[in-house]
Amino acid sequence: MAVSALVHLVTGGLVVGGALLIVLGWETIVQPVLGLFLIFLAAELRPRFGKVDEERLLRRAGVPRLFALLDDIAEAVGTRGFDAVRLTQDFAISAVPFGLRRRRLDIGLALWETLTPQQRIACPARARGHFAAGDVRHNLMVRTALPP
CATH class of the missing domain: 3.30.2010 (Zincin-like)
Incomplete structure (x- = not known):
């Protein structure tokens, strides 16, 4: 359970960190691009509930x-x-x-x-x-x- 909670916290942290880099990091182009990368990474790590045919x-x-x-x-x-x-x-x-x-x-x-x-x-x-x-x-x- 602790490892699962850590996985979900890391995913949430990637979303928050990516959003902050996009919103607050317009001094350089690198920060928003890195923010987008973090959000896409979080989308890949998101919880999956199982698909059913x-x-x-x-x-x-x-x-x-x-x-x-x-x-x-x-x-x-x-x-x-x-x-x-x-x-x-x-x-x-x-x-x-x-x-x-x-x-x-x-x-x-x-x-x-x-x-x-x-x-x-x-x-x-x-x-x-x-x-x-x-x-x-x-x-x-x-x-x-x-x-x-």
Whole structure:
């Protein structure tokens, strides 16, 4: 958390420093140019909340039985349910935060096909457990400080 706070403070400092160089540094052309450079650097380092290809997401209305099962799993684990499910070609199942407070379950079909019915329930429960246990990688401050 401390490193994430430092990353965000540095980004904010770049914006403030760049703006001050632009506004107050008109004695030479170097200072405003350096200010613009700092602002562009801050734009590259800005927090990212995750992009989602909306076309590839399964929503609650489209697959109500799957979301009912996922809600039951989330209730058993002690967290709230998923907002969306995305099918991938990966050999993994993972819970992914996106946006400000939304959570998505990525289901890798390569893995899903090899699982027994009990394992198909255990994998989303394990992925959900990262949120229940307070895994810091899923914290908004940490997540937005990580590279995309």
